[in-house]
Amino acid sequence: xxxxxxxxxxxxxxxxxxxxxxxxxxxxxxxxxxxxxxxxxxxxxxxxxxxxxxxxxxxxxxxxxxxxxxxxxxxxxxxxxxxxxxxxxxxxxxxxxxxxxxxxxxxxxxxxxxxxxxxxxxxxxxxxxxxxxxxxxxxxxxxxxxxxxxxxxxxxxxxxxxxxxxxxxxxxxxxxxxxxxxxxxxxxxxxxxxxxxxxxxxxxxxxxxxxxxxxxxxxxxxxxxxxxxxxxxxxxxxxxxxxxxxxxxxxxxxxxxxxxxxxxxxxxxxxxxxxxxxxxxxxxxxxxxxxxxxxxxxxxxxxxxxxxxxxxxxxxxxxxxxxxxxxxxxxxxxxxxxxxxxxxxxxxxxxxxxxxxxxxxxxxxxxxxxxxxxxxxxxxxxxxxxxxxxxxxxxxxxxxxxxxxxxxxxxxxxxxxxxxxxxxxxxxxxxxxxxxxxxxxxxxx
Amino acid sequence: xxxxxxxxxxxxxxxxxxxxxxxxxxxxxxxxxxxxxxxxxxxxxxxxxxxxxxxxxxxxxxxxxxxxxxxxxxxxxxxxxxxxxxxxxxxxxxxxxxxxxxxxxxxxxxxxxxxxxxxxxxxxxxxxxxxxxxxxxxxxxxxxxxxxxxxxxxxxxxxxxxxxxxxxxxxxxxxxxxxxxxxxxxxxxxxxxxxxxxxxxxxxxxxxxxxxxxxxxxxxxxxxxxxxxxxxxxxxxxxxxxxxxxxxxxxxxxxxxxxxxxxxxxxxxxxxxxxxxxxxxxxxxxxxxxxxxxxxxxxxxxxxxxxxxxxxxxxxxxxxxxxxxxxxxxxxxxxxxxxxxxxxxxxxxxxxxxxxxxxxxxxxxxxxxxxxxxxxxxxxxxxxxxxxxxxxxxxxxxxxxxxxxxxxxxxxxxxxxxxxxxxxxxxxxxxxxxxxxxxxxxxxx
Numbered sequence: 001x002x003x004x005x006x007x008x009x010x011x012x013x014x015x016x017x018x019x020x021x022x023x024x025x026x027x028x029x030x031x032x033x034x035x036x037x038x039x040x041x042x043x044x045x046x047x048x049x050x051x052x053x054x055x056x057x058x059x060x061x062x063x064x065x066x067x068x069x070x071x072x073x074x075x076x077x078x079x080x081x082x083x084x085x086x087x088x089x090x091x092x093x094x095x096x097x098x099x100x101x102x103x104x105x106x107x108x109x110x111x112x113x114x115x116x117x118x119x120x121x122x123x124x125x126x127x128x129x130x131x132x133x134x135x136x137x138x139x140x141x142x143x144x145x146x147x148x149x150x151x152x153x154x155x156x157x158x159x160x161x162x163x164x165x166x167x168x169x170x171x172x173x174x175x176x177x178x179x180x181x182x183x184x185x186x187x188x189x190x191x192x193x194x195x196x197x198x199x200x201x202x203x204x205x206x207x208x209x210x211x212x213x214x215x216x217x218x219x220x221x222x223x224x225x226x227x228x229x230x231x232x233x234x235x236x237x238x239x240x241x242x243x244x245x246x247x248x249x250x251x252x253x254x255x256x257x258x259x260x261x262x263x264x265x266x267x268x269x270x271x272x273x274x275x276x277x278x279x280x281x282x283x284x285x286x287x288x289x290x291x292x293x294x295x296x297x298x299x300x301x302x303x304x305x306x307x308x309x310x311x312x313x314x315x316x317x318x319x320x321x322x323x324x325x326x327x328x329x330x331x332x333x334x335x336x337x338x339x340x341x342x343x344x345x346x347x348x349x350x351x352x353x354x355x356x357x358x359x360x361x362x363x364x365x366x367x368x369x370x371x372x373x374x375x376x377x378x379x380x381x382x383x384x385x386x387x388x389x390x391x392x393x394x395x396x397x398x399x400x401x402x403x404x405x406x407x408x409x410x411x412x413x414x415x416x417x418x419x420x421x422x423x424x425x426x427x428x429x430x431x432x433x434x435x436x437x438x439x440x441x442x443x444x445x
Numbered sequence: 446x447x448x449x450x451x452x453x454x455x456x457x458x459x460x461x462x463x464x465x466x467x468x469x470x471x472x473x474x475x476x477x478x479x480x481x482x483x484x485x486x487x488x489x490x491x492x493x494x495x496x497x498x499x500x501x502x503x504x505x506x507x508x509x510x511x512x513x514x515x516x517x518x519x520x521x522x523x524x525x526x527x528x529x530x531x532x533x534x535x536x537x538x539x540x541x542x543x544x545x546x547x548x549x550x551x552x553x554x555x556x557x558x559x560x561x562x563x564x565x566x567x568x569x570x571x572x573x574x575x576x577x578x579x580x581x582x583x584x585x586x587x588x589x590x591x592x593x594x595x596x597x598x599x600x601x602x603x604x605x606x607x608x609x610x611x612x613x614x615x616x617x618x619x620x621x622x623x624x625x626x627x628x629x630x631x632x633x634x635x636x637x638x639x640x641x642x643x644x645x646x647x648x649x650x651x652x653x654x655x656x657x658x659x660x661x662x663x664x665x666x667x668x669x670x671x672x673x674x675x676x677x678x679x680x681x682x683x684x685x686x687x688x689x690x691x692x693x694x695x696x697x698x699x700x701x702x703x704x705x706x707x708x709x710x711x712x713x714x715x716x717x718x719x720x721x722x723x724x725x726x727x728x729x730x731x732x733x734x735x736x737x738x739x740x741x742x743x744x745x746x747x748x749x750x751x752x753x754x755x756x757x758x759x760x761x762x763x764x765x766x767x768x769x770x771x772x773x774x775x776x777x778x779x780x781x782x783x784x785x786x787x788x789x790x791x792x793x794x795x796x797x798x799x800x801x802x803x804x805x806x807x808x809x810x811x812x813x814x815x816x817x818x819x820x821x822x823x824x825x826x827x828x829x830x831x832x833x834x835x836x837x838x839x840x841x842x843x844x845x846x847x848x849x850x851x852x853x854x855x856x857x858x859x860x861x862x863x864x865x866x867x868x869x870x871x872x873x874x875x876x877x878x879x880x881x882x883x884x885x886x887x888x889x890x
Binding site for chain 2: 042043044060061062063065066067069070073074079080081082083099100133134137144145148151152189191192193194195401403404406407410411414418420422423424425426427428
């Protein structure tokens, strides 16, 4: 590069994480005189809101993942590094990667969140969560393999367990997964098997509170529960999970001590998230006490106390909005925080004061099956077809890169008119042999 | 099922493998009074001729893979089982699967082929071949990771090795891969890196004979070599591989004893295939001596000697056509053999004599980069744009299922006009850490 000397003198902004927050920082700083290094362990930005459609075979991973380098090709001040982050050193302003070291003038940490099993990490092997492309293809394989194993099975109890799918957590992801999974079982696979009837499959959604989407304003939670029931989802409210193993999940009533054990081979975890491990390091070095879920408390400008050149954005941050309270872990929150951190850097460079961050809530929507969504846009509470149309438009609009928009639209159109889902591949290491062992275990159990 | 008794009395046709041959058998027998069981270890049929486009990030796996159950949904006499084949027993007409046992009246074995390292199986870990979806996503990750590691590297020798890609074998797959890989390096990634220049990457195609596609009629091999050179591929003819390790490949001249060692981190194996392991079992039990590459010699009706109810079709079979000699391992050969085996079963059921199989050669084409293909259709030798247009139409026509045809067309159109390839995901277990170790090894070597 010719401009080595010139660029060396420019402030160096290091962004950790290429999700919604990290990408927003880089994009907002496109024409600012800074050198930017964006570090991610993956070479793509993932449009996580549609990940459940990969898990249920409607879309391919590449449809919702865009190469970071392609997105940032024209951002000439951005260098992308594919690496693992090993250690931060806030005092000396350094970041240690698995194969490089960076020094920074500004740091934006936006490494997001991971699944939270609330101290029961051993449940992870039986109840995968949905955060990454690998999670999605693993869940997709698990769901499809359960039907395949049922077709090979003779014992009606084992068949029942194989055709029972339990989704833990009635937030947007849980509701969207449950709706899509009911469609897969009751529509897509309906005529494809010869011995079993996929339409007999049971999809259960377990939620500890009184209704799914309980943080949505009334009457939306009720409407969501009705829509799910209409799709054949068994909505189990007022129960939380007390145990998960390879052939069952145990529930306990939130109000009395009664328990239920459900025989199942497929449990999907949509019950909670916690901050990425980098949060702990950050809190230690900045002498902050982590907020619920290990998140890093940030100040009104999204920087952390005592380190005004270190910003934390997105799911990793705990931001208390004066009006809206603790901000949820949503893509728009992350994008807006990222953009705000970038604006603070721009203000610093111009010698202007930083402004406090304000979240502009455009609303949020969760899709429940075909033609139906539930949520709010501004002050309007919406459910049904209108909500679904708005959801569709917004998601198509926000999908990164035009090509993926076209591909997603073609596949949605196809799935809509034929009720088929073609991205139903079982890939990865063969688990066919392991299909027999749980069934044998169940027999002996 | 109501027709258990009726169907139990019908002849049972067991098909092993859901590739082009196996699928053709099932489809030809759609309206025949037989019970069919199709066994595959994967839940999808793979359109292998386009697998190289998955490996080079143009298409997603689901675009060229169709769920077997969806393809055969309306073939009511077909039952699909997802299982591993463990053992055959020709004498007692039984097939042992990992979780079931089948008895057959007719057996069609069509389990295809796998990579052939000619006794050097340890090369496999350094030089993956391209046969499965997992192979394709692994090769895709390997290629992209080499560029990523080069961007992080300082040592120019290591950068050179990382940006050198060696494809072993100048058949259609090797030529198609080399052309596509040259496009990726010289076009797609051109502006995406800040330190390295992907256009400096070297793509080498190693072929022992005097030209790539040497079994095509003259002047096509020369035309192929010219087209590859035009794309910036370094075509190394007259050399074969004598060693592969994690940082180099050693070549030996076919005519004199001279050797060459190329420093590279990415070797792709397209040099040879051998019959799937089931071929050995079949030959043993039928007392046949396996043909070159472990293939099973079949008779003029595609059945094996002494077992007229056992057919072997596709890549696994060695068929000597009276006019065309040893038939190549191509999709049309497999489809036609499968259809013929099915017709023999139909003839048997009607008490008519079986006819001998004749391969109808519609020709074959290999794509070399943008707008260019080489091959023959009937008696016509074609190269350049016309060949490419025909290739495009034929492949779109033969892709299983309409949805995938639309998706492939959209993505080809996009790639054509923008030179972009969006399915460039590095997925699977993170190999980032292992990127440093070969570079360190190279330094110490």
